Amino acid sequence: MLVKVKSAALFGLNALLIEIEIDSHKGLPGQTIVGLPDAAVKESRERVKSAIINSKFEFPEGYFTINLAPGNIRKEGPLYDLPIAIGILASSSQLAADFEKLLFIGELSLNGEIRPVSGVLPICCSAKGLGIDKIFVPFENREEAALVQDIEIIPLKTLKEAASYLNQEIEIVPHKINIDELFNHDDFEQDFSEVKGQYFAKRGLEIAASGGHNLLLSGSPGSGKTMLARRFPSILPPLSHAEALEVTKLYSITGHLKDKASLITKRPFRSPHHTTSNIGIIGGGRLPKPGEISLSHHGILFFDEFPEFEREVLEVLREPMEDGNVTIARAAGSITYPAEFLFVAAMNPCPCGNYGDQIKSCSCTPQKINKYLEKISGPLLDRIDLHIEVPRLKKEELIDKNPAEPSAIIRKRVIHARNIQKERFNSKLFSLNSRISPKYIRKFCELTADAELFFNNAITQLKMSARVHDRLLKVARTIADLDDSELIEANHIAEAAQFRGFRQ
């Protein structure tokens, strides 16, 4: 008897329909799986057999051919266990159902329980377009699956439960969640009120958050660079529904979603260690998976100890920083993942960390400092709009007991500035100052007469490259927005130029 059960395979952020055909005929006992299965899919034979027997079903006699169609796509991962088991039970008449509009995903454990798999959310998102009405998902994946509202999600704990449901012996209520409710809690453990002093750096972070500019924090050890960076998410505006869904999809593919957190409602903050490989940063694999830059989509990618990263790793960041996405090509196909992140780097000014410090003296030779800084190439540095020095705290600042300005207030100003930008760019492809394309830069960054004069002087004196020139204008635009000013004035340009002090 031939049975067809539907499942899905992930290709980037899209899911493709996989039809699992199961044919049984009489003869010597055995099963084969065909249709380009990888090792995990081949192993499902053993899991399915044990799961069926341990769920008190009978494993049918005869020879089974299991075909995963279409045959030209490589099938990965253990998510086909459940559809294969369902198909085998159906082909031996142990259950009966119309499989036309049903989709199954799930890994089986040997005792017949259904285990969670990765990539459930993107599969559910694509399912409607594939003509599916009902999706059977592992119980532990139910929260992320239910983010897709227009499709029925049936959470399953065991194979037995699945069979009983399909035989209409039991009822399972489709899982539903209230998305708005998930957005309600909006608390951060860390707050800017805990950071004393560092007004210049805080102002820089506020500008960066408002306009989506990348930034570099440089200062002696213990001055608070990492502390500032970790609090950065608390001043960014909350994620919109659409953004949250995009981020959650990426986390679903990599299997980073835990049971409780179905939807990622906070902006991601990724801080990869400096030994991370370039594949780990941009993503990769035989069937490319998202890397750190995509996992920090709509959030922050933080590189602590910036110059300690391999030069190769830093260079791969260049294109995604400009484009807001990354295309990874492999033999299996090329996949584009979004990567619109805010880049934050922290570094010491020299290997010993005391260069430029007012109290401690630096013990590095000039050659050593040069070697240390050489790692960071000019083109990469060009892409970082704000270079912020974070000096050691003064004694008075250290003993000051008054809490500093809390994040909530800074965040309000940031949201206000972002709203101004959104209105200004309303129908364009971008919504942040840092993303203004060269075509529009003069249109949106209008200067007053004396600002123009001041800017012309700055160009010659600071020996600006064309890119730096554009970047400086964009930063000045953001500062003007924070100031509620329609045109960019001279003091906005001046402040923006202050943030480009590094190595110039």
Added chain:
Amino acid sequence: MGIESYHLGLLGEDEASEYLLRKGYKIVGRNFRSSQGEIDIIAYNGETLVFIEVKSYSGRSYLTPLGAILKNKKNSIIHAAKYYLYKNKIKNVNCRFDVLAIYRYFNETSEIELIKGAFDAC
């Protein structure tokens, strides 16, 4: 193979046949040989054609029945089964490989265990 274990084996196969008959199996062949292997008992269990490997264990043995059916032995049984199907022109019949284990204890008692569908043909 020592003469002792050879006789133990023969004794076991007789005992196994009786046991299978009691269980409703219809025995159609014994000690069927192909160039590469041998099947101890061939029987019908309802509609299903069953190839049965008999294993006798004296108290001295420390192997378990399935542990004793090593890969080579398994392959030789499968080879013989395929040859049997071919020779007798049997098609469209469900087949199964069973293992029947006889445990003999020092006090002259024995115990029989039948493992249905002990392995697959691939």
